[in-house]
Amino acid sequence: MHKKQTRDILLFILGGVVLYFLSGMVDELRVYQGASIAVYVIAISSIILLTGYSGQVSLGHGALMAVGAYAAAVARIELHVPIILCFAIAVLAAAIGGALLGAAAARLSGPYLAGTTLALAIGLPSLANQFSLLGGEQGLLFDVGFPPLSLGADFTQYKWFFWIAALAALISMWVIKNILSSRYGRTWRAIRGNEVAAQLSGINIARSKILAFTISAGIAGLAGALLSMTIGTVSPSAFPLALSFSLLTGAVLSGITTLGGAMIGAVVLVAIPEVADAVANRIGSSERVTTNLPGLLVSALLILTVLFVPNGPVEQHRARKARKLTLKK
Amino acid sequence: MKAMNRRKLLSVSAVLAVASLAATAVPAQAAEVGVTSSSIKLGMTLPMTGTASLGYNKIPGAAKAYFDYLNANGGIYGRKVTLVVKDDRYVPTEAVAKTNELILKDKVMALLAPLGTANVKAVAASVNPARRGVPVLFVNTGFSGFADAKKYPTTYAVLPSYIMEAKIMGQYIKDNFAGKKVGLLYQDDDFGSDALAGFKTAGVNFAVKVPYASGSQGAAAAAGWITKFKAAEADVVILFGVSSATSAMLGVAAQLKYAPQWMLGSVGGDATTIKLTGVPAGVLYNAIGFSPVPATTDMKDEYVKLFSDIYTKAVPGSTFDLNVLLGMNSAFMAAQALKAAGPNPTRKSLMAVIDSKGSTFANSALVPLGYSKTSHVGLTGYWVGKYSPTGDLSPLGGTYVTYTTDSGAGAVVKSTYVRPAMPAKGLPN
Numbered sequence: 001m002h003k004k005q006t007r008d009i010l011l012f013i014l015g016g017v018v019l020y021f022l023s024g025m026v027d028e029l030r031v032y033q034g035a036s037i038a039v040y041v042i043a044i045s046s047i048i049l050l051t052g053y054s055g056q057v058s059l060g061h062g063a064l065m066a067v068g069a070y071a072a073a074v075a076r077i078e079l080h081v082p083i084i085l086c087f088a089i090a091v092l093a094a095a096i097g098g099a100l101l102g103a104a105a106a107r108l109s110g111p112y113l114a115g116t117t118l119a120l121a122i123g124l125p126s127l128a129n130q131f132s133l134l135g136g137e138q139g140l141l142f143d144v145g146f147p148p149l150s151l152g153a154d155f156t157q158y159k160w161f162f163w164i165a166a167l168a169a170l171i172s173m174w175v176i177k178n179i180l181s182s183r184y185g186r187t188w189r190a191i192r193g194n195e196v197a198a199q200l201s202g203i204n205i206a207r208s209k210i211l212a213f214t215i216s217a218g219i220a221g222l223a224g225a226l227l228s229m230t231i232g233t234v235s236p237s238a239f240p241l242a243l244s245f246s247l248l249t250g251a252v253l254s255g256i257t258t259l260g261g262a263m264i265g266a267v268v269l270v271a272i273p274e275v276a277d278a279v280a281n282r283i284g285s286s287e288r289v290t291t292n293l294p295g296l297l298v299s300a301l302l303i304l305t306v307l308f309v310p311n312g313p314v315e316q317h318r319a320r321k322a323r324k325l326t327l328k329k
Numbered sequence: 330m331k332a333m334n335r336r337k338l339l340s341v342s343a344v345l346a347v348a349s350l351a352a353t354a355v356p357a358q359a360a361e362v363g364v365t366s367s368s369i370k371l372g373m374t375l376p377m378t379g380t381a382s383l384g385y386n387k388i389p390g391a392a393k394a395y396f397d398y399l400n401a402n403g404g405i406y407g408r409k410v411t412l413v414v415k416d417d418r419y420v421p422t423e424a425v426a427k428t429n430e431l432i433l434k435d436k437v438m439a440l441l442a443p444l445g446t447a448n449v450k451a452v453a454a455s456v457n458p459a460r461r462g463v464p465v466l467f468v469n470t471g472f473s474g475f476a477d478a479k480k481y482p483t484t485y486a487v488l489p490s491y492i493m494e495a496k497i498m499g500q501y502i503k504d505n506f507a508g509k510k511v512g513l514l515y516q517d518d519d520f521g522s523d524a525l526a527g528f529k530t531a532g533v534n535f536a537v538k539v540p541y542a543s544g545s546q547g548a549a550a551a552a553g554w555i556t557k558f559k560a561a562e563a564d565v566v567i568l569f570g571v572s573s574a575t576s577a578m579l580g581v582a583a584q585l586k587y588a589p590q591w592m593l594g595s596v597g598g599d600a601t602t603i604k605l606t607g608v609p610a611g612v613l614y615n616a617i618g619f620s621p622v623p624a625t626t627d628m629k630d631e632y633v634k635l636f637s638d639i640y641t642k643a644v645p646g647s648t649f650d651l652n653v654l655l656g657m658n659s660a661f662m663a664a665q666a667l668k669a670a671g672p673n674p675t676r677k678s679l680m681a682v683i684d685s686k687g688s689t690f691a692n693s694a695l696v697p698l699g700y701s702k703t704s705h706v707g708l709t710g711y712w713v714g715k716y717s718p719t720g721d722l723s724p725l726g727g728t729y730v731t732y733t734t735d736s737g738a739g740a741v742v743k744s745t746y747v748r749p750a751m752p753a754k755g756l757p758n
Contacts, residue, residue, distance in 0.1 A: 026667070029433035036426065044407070129518050129542045136518030137543050138446050138472070141454055231425040232454025236543075238421045274430070277415075283678040291377040291416040 014172050019166045023159055032158045032230070033270050039226045040166035040266035042172050045259055046219035049176055051248075052257040053185060054212035055192030056105060058250045061116030061220045061224055062244035063124035064101075068094035068221025069228040069239070073142040074215045078133075087168065090225035091218040098217020102210035120243040125236035139235025142228045172219055177259060179215065186213055220328050248303050255312015264313060272297050331427040335422060345720050350694040361675040363438030368409045371676070372431035373445040374417040374452075375401075375422050381419035383572070384602035384652050385444055386406050387644075388469070389414040389472060391656030392441065395664070402756055405667045407652070412660075416691075417631035419444075421451035428456045432463055438588070438676060439464040440489075442659045449484070459483045460603075461644050466592060466666070466706065467659040468609050471596065473736040476699075476706040483560035485683060487659060487707035488507055489621055491523035491569075492736040494594060496620065499531020500732060506590070510536035512563030514578065516570050517542050524594070528681065530738055537561035545573035547667060553597045555696040559587065569594040572602040577604070591616035595711070600720030601650040610720025612757070618722045621694045622736035623729070626721045632693035635755045658693045661755070663689040668757035689749075691758075697746045709733050710744055 023031055043065060051055050057118045070165055071093030072086040081089070101120065105113050125129040147160035178184055181264040187208050190198040250265030276293035283289075287309075335741040363370040373389060376382040377600065393412050400409040413435050415427035424443070431437050440463060443449055448469050452458065458465050465484040468475050471489035475481055502511060511533060515521035517540040528535070531716045539554050555578075558566050566589045568575045575597035591613075598618045623630040628637070636657045637649040647653075667674055669682040669690075685689075685699030699706035710733035714722045724730065752758040 029429055030434075032426075032429050099719060126543060126545075136522075137516075138450060138519045141450075143454065147629065227422065230452045230455060231422050232457075233447070233451040234423060235451070236419055237445075237447050238451070240420055241420075242418070242420070265546075273426075277430075295378075313372075 005218070007178070008174075012170055015168055016136045018171075020163075023162050023166075026157055028156055031156070031162045033233040033281045035165045035226075036270050037106070037263075037266045039160065039223050039230065040247070040250060040269050041262045042165075042226065043220055043223035043247050043255055044265045045173060045262040046216045047177050047247055047251040048181065048256060048262060050212055050216035052259075053180060053192065053249065053256075054188040054209060054216075056209060056212065057110070058105075058117045058213075059114050059244050060101070060120035060124075060214070061122045061216075061247050062118075062239045062241065064094050064097055064210045064217045064220040065224025065227060065232075065243070066125045066128075066236070066239040067217075068140070068224035071221070072139070072225035073140040073228060073234040074133065074192070076142060076144075079138060087143075087222060087225050090162060090221045092221075093220060094221020094224065094256050095218030097213050098220070099210060099214040101217065102213025103279065106206040106209040107215055110200055118241075118244075119235065121241050125239040128236045135235070137236060139233045142225075142232060142234050144229050158249045158299050164229065168222060168226055173262070174223060175261065177221065180259065184208070184211065203232065216316040235317065246298070249298060253305050253312070255309075255315045258312050258314040258318075261312050261314040268298070268301065272301075330629055360673075361438060362436050362672060365409070367407070368411055369405060370411050370413065370435065370437045371441045371466075371663065372413045372415070372428075372435060372437035372658075373441050373443065374415045374427045374431065374448070375442070376419040377414070377416035381445075383605045384599060384650070385469075387647065387650070387652050388444070388656035390441065390644050390647070391640060391653040392660035394640050395657045395660040396591060397643060398639045399660075399664055399756060402460040402754065405664065406409045406672045407758070408668065409624055410664065412441065414583075417448060419448065421448050421716065423728045424448035424508075425451050425455045426536040426656065428452045428458075428534075432458070432461065437463075438674075439466055439663075439679060441466050442469050442601045444469040445468045449475065451480055453484065462674055462676050464683075466663050469655075469659075471523075472519070476703045476704055476736065481705070483680060485687075485705045485707065487662070488595075488655075489696070489708045489710060491520060491594075491596075492618060493709065493734050494711060495524045495527025495569070496610075496734050497713075497732045498532045498569075498592060498594075499528050499533040500734075501617070501713055502533055502565065506565050508636050509564040509590075510562055512537045512561055512589070513576065514537065514539045514559045514566065514568050514570055514576070515540065516540070518743065520571075520596075521569065527670060531741065541570065541574060543571070546570065546577050547583050548577055552585070554578060554611055555582055555585060558589065563589055565590045567592045567594070568597055570597050572597045573606060576603040576606040576608040577614075579616075580608040583612045584665055586620050593716075595605070595619050595621075599651050600716070600722075601648060601652070604720065611718055612719040613716040614718045616716045618714055618716055620651070620714065620722055621696050621708045621711055622651070622654055622658060623693060623695060623707040624721065624723045625650055625712065626723065628692070632755070635751070636693070637754075642682055654693065661757075662690050662692050665692070665757040671724045682686070691752050693748075695746070695748055696733055696744055697727050697730075699735075706736070 031251050068090035072090040075081050075086045075089045129136050147155045189205050250269050253268050254261035254265035273294040276297055280290040335719050358634045377386045396410045417424040417427050440646040468489035471488045471491045473492050475484050476486045513535050517526050525562045539557050593616050604610050623633050628634050630724050640649050640653055666683050669686055682701045683700055688698045696708050696710035699709045710731055712729045712731045714724045716722055731744040
């Protein structure tokens with residue numbers, strides 16, 4: 001067990017080093033997209049933890065991201081706390097929101113849970129319009145500040161965002177991975193497998209479910225604060241219903257039960273619009289095609305995934321490998 | 330010694346070769362980003378899909394129609410103006426991502442007419458066109474803050490601010506409805522608070538003020554609003570909200586036969602957008618409305634005539650409406666700025682020329698432009714009109730009476746501005 005952990009830590013550090021050098025080699029647009037991918041990796045892994053492991057559906061993670069984002073922005077503007085604390089506050093605030101939601105969610109399942117979280121995704125962001133502290137429709141500025149001067153004069157703002165987001169992604173993946181392989185992860189999987197059996201083995205179902213919701217929400221809150229960092233502002237329109245849906249889409253594309261696949265979903269979400277643009281330009285089509293192509297491509301990918309690799313490409317690959325192994329034996 | 334000389338000769342000729350290479354390379358480098366010998370590239374982000382795209386998605390087609398006309402007539406000093414359009418679905422995250430693409434990948438010279446206050450703010454904070462020196466021409470929002478040349482040094486407003494509009498409405502009420510009970514419907518956010526500030530400056534006392542939260546407007550809510558206006562016995566009701574709020578209100582009021590004197594803000598008073606929500610344009614009949622540009626049905630106006638001719642040819646089957654006129658007007662103003670920036674326009678010279686000459690740019694509006702070195706205020710007023718049974722706004726008594734003011738404490742005055750004649754063929758001079 002110890003050996004495996006050391007290997008994992010080394011892998012994460014290696015990943016960090018690769019990202020560090022990568023950020024120096026690509027142009028500014030790619031660096032910005034890299035930051036977006038890192039944000040999506042975190043958000044998608046929060047869904048994977050919740051849905052793939054504890055078996056609860058959430059269509060409202062966009063709203064939990066909004067909670068984190070607003071908490072971070074208000075902390076920054078009103079209390080002038082250091083940026084790292086803002087992110088911690090974002091995690092905490094969203095986790096509290098998640099715990100409340102989780103308490104209700106533990107009594108619901110299936111379509112009822114989906115409906116409740118959906119309502120949250122629609123309603124919660126526009127609550128910001130009710131309180132002047134939250135800046136209404138136009139939102140609040142969320143400024144993490146310029147990169148430290150010691151990094152050099154030509155160190156761009158986006159590279160700074162990328163570093164922060166990528167580091168946060170690595171750390172949260174590490175944390176999630178450990179939680180999932182701990183007692184809690186096993187408990188959640190037991191519940192997902194069969195609630196009655198889990199209960200008979202002495203698992204407190206409600207408490208476990210609420211815990212899963214709380215942790216997942218906290219991670220989503222971090223993703224929300226990071227998303228606001230990349231766009232410099234927090235406003236209700238930054239957290240539309242479409243965001244919650246695309247996160248779920250990303251999670252399905254990643255393979256809902258494989259944490260490691262989060263990368264795939266995140267890259268797809270960021271890359272598809274650009275791919276669509278390139279395709280539309282190649283065939284020289286009208287604006288209507290260009291603007292609708294990204295949605296079409298994502299939907300097509302989603303359908304194909306569900307049809308052919310329902311557990312995600314990573315899981316599929318693993319299963320095939322396992323099958324080959326047993327055949328050899 | 331000989332060897333030394335040869336080495337010297339070699340190094341001198343090498344230096345000369347490099348220098349001459351560098352010299353020939355200079356003219357190529359002197360050109361600005363997005364400007365080649367044959368083209369000038371501009372970029373635009375706005376909602377092209379989704380609920381917020383209603384009506385606004387005609388703006389790119391309108392701007393492109395004008396640029397195509399301009400290009401067919403010689404362009405700007407022989408350069409063709411091209412426009413790259415990206416869909417931001419009215420989501421700030423998308424607006425930032427797409428603007429990054431426009432600036433970093435498509436390498437546009439300037440941004441034209443981005444839409445929505447939250448989006449323009451997010452772009453200003455994250456992409457930071459000011460730091461990159463990228464001009465953001467003629468933003469499509471009435472938020473007064475974007476006129477602040479210190480805070481947004483490369484951003485230029487064009488629409489009159491919500492504050493100006495409320496002040497002018499207030500003046501009109503004082504002049505025409507003195508002693509009547511006035512009610513106000515407004516959006517409970519910065520859009521509404523700008524309006525309230527304007528009405529306060531104008532000294533309007535409301536019998537009843539009804540706020541609504543953005544997203545809450547619908548038929549059920551409208552029935553509730555009407556109860557409040559009825560209870561206060563309002564004679565004049567101002568609808569200072571978005572199109573969906575206006576259409577919900579007018580639709581329900583028509584069913585309930587509630588008919589005070591309506592007064593509509595320019596944001597929610599566009600007939601085409603109201604029709605798109607499923608409410609017949611007839612509900613607008615006799616309401617009072619405000620606009621900075623001529624009536625879109627006024628074919629006696631040289632700009633409206635030319636722009637609608639160009640548009641109907643370029644986009645057959647599409648109605649020439651306020652969004653189209655404003656889109657073409659912004660394109661026309663951009664063309665003026667590019668032309669005025671000279672044969673070798675740069676981002677800097679483009680902005681410098683708007684600061685120095687922008688207030689004299691020819692354009693279709695009936696009110697003056699306010700650009701200067703210290704202020705990026707665009708249009709500064711409105712004319713007052715009434716809606717026809719088909720939902721078209723036309724001036725009271727057939728002549729345009731325009732009012733002008735500022736976003737501060739300045740008075741509302743009848744404008745003496747006389748619009749200069751349109752340059753020949755509607756091309757920048």
